[in-house]
Amino acid sequence: MKFYPYKRLNRPITLRVTSVSLKLPDGTRDLLDTSAYSTPQRTVALGVAQHEDWVSARIGLSATLPPGATAPDTPWHDLRVMAVLTDGDTNMRSTAELRQDAPDSKEWSGDIEVLRDDHVGRAGLAVHAVATIDDVRGRSVTETNGDWTVDVAAEEPLGGLQLDVKQASFSKSSREWLRPYADVPWVIDASGRLPLVMINTDVEGFSDLLGGDSGGIENKVHELLLSQMATDVWTAVFHSAVGDLEVEPDGSPVFPSDWKGEVLREMLPDVAPGLRVEEALRSVHRRRTGDEGWAEMQTRVHYAAVRRAGASKAVANALRALQQLNREDSE
Numbered sequence: 001m002k003f004y005p006y007k008r009l010n011r012p013i014t015l016r017v018t019s020v021s022l023k024l025p026d027g028t029r030d031l032l033d034t035s036a037y038s039t040p041q042r043t044v045a046l047g048v049a050q051h052e053d054w055v056s057a058r059i060g061l062s063a064t065l066p067p068g069a070t071a072p073d074t075p076w077h078d079l080r081v082m083a084v085l086t087d088g089d090t091n092m093r094s095t096a097e098l099r100q101d102a103p104d105s106k107e108w109s110g111d112i113e114v115l116r117d118d119h120v121g122r123a124g125l126a127v128h129a130v131a132t133i134d135d136v137r138g139r140s141v142t143e144t145n146g147d148w149t150v151d152v153a154a155e156e157p158l159g160g161l162q163l164d165v166k167q168a169s170f171s172k173s174s175r176e177w178l179r180p181y182a183d184v185p186w187v188i189d190a191s192g193r194l195p196l197v198m199i200n201t202d203v204e205g206f207s208d209l210l211g212g213d214s215g216g217i218e219n220k221v222h223e224l225l226l227s228q229m230a231t232d233v234w235t236a237v238f239h240s241a242v243g244d245l246e247v248e249p250d251g252s253p254v255f256p257s258d259w260k261g262e263v264l265r266e267m268l269p270d271v272a273p274g275l276r277v278e279e280a281l282r283s284v285h286r287r288r289t290g291d292e293g294w295a296e297m298q299t300r301v302h303y304a305a306v307r308r309a310g311a312s313k314a315v316a317n318a319l320r321a322l323q324q325l326n327r328e329d330s331e
């Protein structure tokens with residue numbers, strides 16, 4: 001534990017990646033899909049676009065400072081918020097200053113550039129708030145609690161949403177709540193410490209198909225099923241997270257501190273596009289608790305879930321495999 005000879009904030013900065021784009025040799029930019037970064041895993045995968053020759057990546061950032069950072073009675077002034085990218089393998093370090101979204105706002109945003117030639121694998125991304133304290137410039141006020149990982153080669157932000165996956169015979173399970181669902185292949189319980197996915201072993205061959213690697217069309221069906229399951233999971237965890245929000249005395253919703261908060265921060269940009277995540281949460285909360293607008297928002301929720309589940313890619317792969325199989329049968 002570090003000790004500081006001055007007062008600091010005792011809560012960390014919350015950092016989110018909001019966009020990623022690659023600069024190509026011809027000067028054009030490829031804006032990557034949101035599947036290139038994962039808030040729960042705090043990972044950016046720059047290989048997702050499969051461009052071997054990209055020149056640099058621009059990562060959009062949004063940082064939330066803890067309460068009290070911009071209060072008028074703080075012992076510091078000239079507060080600055082800096083994004084810092086470090087790579088131990090290449091001994092590279094770069095910084096970018098973030099901008100305050102509005103006067104007295106806790107939200108700061110900006111972007112940082114990642115030069116392809118400066119990195120060979122993974123780099124760490126953190127945000128630090130520094131200020132002048134006792135006439136000493138650049139003193140640390142607070143920082144993120146753990147780095148994001150920027151992987152210049154990975155094709156997906158490994159890990160995805162952390163889940164607890166179990167298998168059971170629903171019709172014979174000791175968990176009585178499963179028995180009414182004996183005719184479905186899976187169910188999701190998003191009420192616990194981690195989202196729980198229960199696989200029904202009563203569905204003949206289903207567990208083998210999910211866990212197998214037999215090649216051919218079976219692999220594409222396996223991928224398609226997993227994407228459908230992931231879509232259901234993302235939908236369920238979003239509704240669980242937004243349905244159990246604490247609210248401030250003025251009625252403003254508060255982001256949960258566990259996985260539910262991470263799910264909301266990741267999905268809200270697609271559910272309520274064009275809004276900062278705090279505004280998006282307030283908009284979703286108003287619709288859910290109000291008289292109208294909640295039903296119409298379900299299309300956006302489903303869209304956000306489908307994107308994170310990789311359903312489009314799974315469907316395209318399955319269709320190509322079927323077309324290939326049909327061509328082979330007709331020859």
